[in-house]
Amino acid sequence: MEDSFVIRGIEFRSRLWVGTGKYKDFDETRRAIEASGADVVTVAVRRTNITDRKSENLLDFIDPKKYKILPNTAGCYTVADALRYSRLAREAGISDLIKLEVIGDERTLFPDNIGLLEATEILAKEGFIVLPYTTDDPVMAKRLVDAGASAVMPLAAPIGSGLGIRNPYNLKIILEQATVPIIVDAGVGTASDVAIAMELGCDAVLLNTAIAGAKDPIMMAAAMKHGVIAGRLAYKAGRIGKKLYATASSPFEGML
Amino acid sequence: MKLMINGETVDNVKAGTVSELLEELKIVQGRVAVEVNLSVIKKTEHETFQLKDGDIVEIVNFVGGG
Numbered sequence: 001m002e003d004s005f006v007i008r009g010i011e012f013r014s015r016l017w018v019g020t021g022k023y024k025d026f027d028e029t030r031r032a033i034e035a036s037g038a039d040v041v042t043v044a045v046r047r048t049n050i051t052d053r054k055s056e057n058l059l060d061f062i063d064p065k066k067y068k069i070l071p072n073t074a075g076c077y078t079v080a081d082a083l084r085y086s087r088l089a090r091e092a093g094i095s096d097l098i099k100l101e102v103i104g105d106e107r108t109l110f111p112d113n114i115g116l117l118e119a120t121e122i123l124a125k126e127g128f129i130v131l132p133y134t135t136d137d138p139v140m141a142k143r144l145v146d147a148g149a150s151a152v153m154p155l156a157a158p159i160g161s162g163l164g165i166r167n168p169y170n171l172k173i174i175l176e177q178a179t180v181p182i183i184v185d186a187g188v189g190t191a192s193d194v195a196i197a198m199e200l201g202c203d204a205v206l207l208n209t210a211i212a213g214a215k216d217p218i219m220m221a222a223a224m225k226h227g228v229i230a231g232r233l234a235y236k237a238g239r240i241g242k243k244l245y246a247t248a249s250s251p252f253e254g255m256l
Numbered sequence: 257m258k259l260m261i262n263g264e265t266v267d268n269v270k271a272g273t274v275s276e277l278l279e280e281l282k283i284v285q286g287r288v289a290v291e292v293n294l295s296v297i298k299k300t301e302h303e304t305f306q307l308k309d310g311d312i313v314e315i316v317n318f319v320g321g322g
Contacts, residue, residue, distance in 0.1 A: 019322030029320060044321025047262040047314065048288055050281050058318055059287055074321050087296045088316050092289035159322065186322075208322030 003232065005203050007181055008129045008150045010068070010097075014039040015198065016228040017070070017183065019208025023217065026061040032211055033062065035221035040068045042099055042206065044075070045089045064094060070131070072099040077112070082119045086128060098123060099153065099185075099206075100132045109159045113140050117147050124148025133185050136170040138177060151180050153206065156197065157187025160209040164193035168200055175201045191220075191227030198231025199239065260312045274302040277313070288317045 004013045017040040023029040033041055041062055049055050062069075071089035076082040079102060086098045102119055104112030116132050117140075123130045129150045134140050136154040144152050154174055157163035164187065165171065175182055181203035188194055188207050197205045205228060214220035257269045261281075271277035274297050278285050290297045291314040297305050307313070 020320040021322045023320060026320075042322055043318035045289075045316050046319045048283060048317045050262055050264070050266075050283070050315065057284075057287060058320055069318065071318060072321055084291075084294070088289040088291060088314075089318075090289075091296050091298060092287065092317055206322075 005181055007131075010095075010129070012040060012068070012204065015204040015232055016194070016224055017042065017204055017206040018211060018221070018224075019206070020058060020062065021208050022212035026056055026058060028217060029058070030061040032217045032221040033067070035218045035225070036211065037225040038067070040070050040204075040206075042070045042072050042208070045071055045073075045085050045092065068097070069093055069095070070097050070099050072133075073101045075103070076101060077103050079115045079119045079122075082115070083122060086119075086123055087126075090128065096127055096129045098128050098130055100130050110155075111135060113137070117143055120144055120149050121147040124150075131183070136167050136174065138170060138173040141174045141182075142177065145180055149180065151183055151203075152178070153183045153185035155186040156184050156193065159186040160213075161187050162189030162210060162213075163187055164189050165196050165200075168196065171197070171200050171202065191223040194224050194227035195231035195234070198228055199234045201235050204228075257307065257309045259307065259310070262313070262315055269307070272306055274305045274307065277307060278302070278315070281315075283315060288315050290315050 004011050014037055016036055016038045018033055018036050018038040019042045020029050073082040073085040076085055082102045102112045102115035104110055111134050120130050120132050131151045131153055132144050132149050133153045141152045156165045183204040183206055184197040184202045185206040188210050194205050211217050211221045259266050259269050271280045274290050293312050
């Protein structure tokens with residue numbers, strides 16, 4: 001099923017994007033990503049171990065020629081930090097893509113949207129392809145696009161919470177007014193959550209913990225892959241309207 | 257020369273340039289980004305950028321993340 005979408009001239013073939021955190025080891029990471037069918041993987045930027053050079057490198061297991069590497073600014077609580085990590089990520093990687101996070105609160109990991117807006121504007125001017133992680137706020141989504149965001153990534157629920165799509169109506173409004181791709185990021189728990197996001201019309205879903213934290217991450221990765229396909233097809237097929245009362249599926253005609 | 261690398265003081269660094277430092281630390285070039293005193297040093301400048309005593313160096317790479 002060829003059904004790609006484009007962000008600033010880059011074609012994305014998979015509508016499921018996956019993170020690479022929290023796996024048991026790099027081999028499990030690689031197998032889960034393969035099972036998910038994703039062509040985009042997110043990574044974090046951290047200090048290289050300078051004393052133990054035997055430690056393996058993530059990119060030995062995830063071929064950057066096969067997958068689009070999307071670095072994040074996870075863990076950044078200030079605009080200055082987010083800019084610093086973004087610039088290092090661009091230099092460590094091969095593209096201008098950045099999943100921009102400016103976190104505002106430790107317990108919820110909700111974004112600091114004021115800082116996010118500021119950082120988006122600065123990075124977009126520096127030529128970054130900015131994909132900001134934001135709350136499911138339609139006005140904020142608009143403001144981010146005005147500031148230069150190339151896609152908007154509203155959360156479904158707090159990162160790693162597995163609560164699923166908590167506000168489908170806000171997402172619907174965001175989607176209705178969208179002029180850039182909308183990728184639901186964070187908070188999904190299982191395949192049906194992913195399907196709901198896609199049924200709403202989201203362009204893609206990004207998740208990590210829902211796969212990495214499952215009892216069988218490889219099987220859950222496959223489930224997510226099918227969830228995305230099911231939801232996308234249902235969206236394109238056009239679902240029936242919801243009604244309060246029944247409509248018979250079998251004809252009256254010919255009844256005894 | 258003494259450098260602060262990734263938050264640790266490293267004495268007796270022989271390297272003069274960023275490239276030489278990565279080699280001395282046995283770090284494969286190309287997959288890391290280097291920052292000296294809060295400025296990112298582009299890969300194309302690794303061979304020419306001269307380090308000096310007391311520089312604060314950060315060497316980063318990609319790790320698993322969401």
